Amino acid sequence: MSTIGLIGSGLIGSTVARLAVAAGHDAVLSNRRGPETLSGLVAELGSKARAAASAEAHRPGTSSW
Secondary structure, eight states: OOEEEEEOOSHHHHHHHHHHHHTTOEEEEEOTTOGGGGHHHHHHHOTTEEEOOHHHHTSTTSEEO
C-alpha cells in the first residue's frame, strides 16, 4: 500500500487519516503546532500512522492531501 501525507490534522485531516489507515495505507500526519501534539491521534490510529513535520509529510513519493 501507499503512504498518505496529511498536512493538517483537524476534523477533516483526522477523518481522512482514519479512513486511510482502515483501508490499509500508512498515514503521516502533520500540523502547525508540531508532531508532538499529535501523539493522541497517532496512538488512536495505531502502527500505520505517525506524526512528522510538514516537510516530511509532503516529501516526494508521498501522496499529500
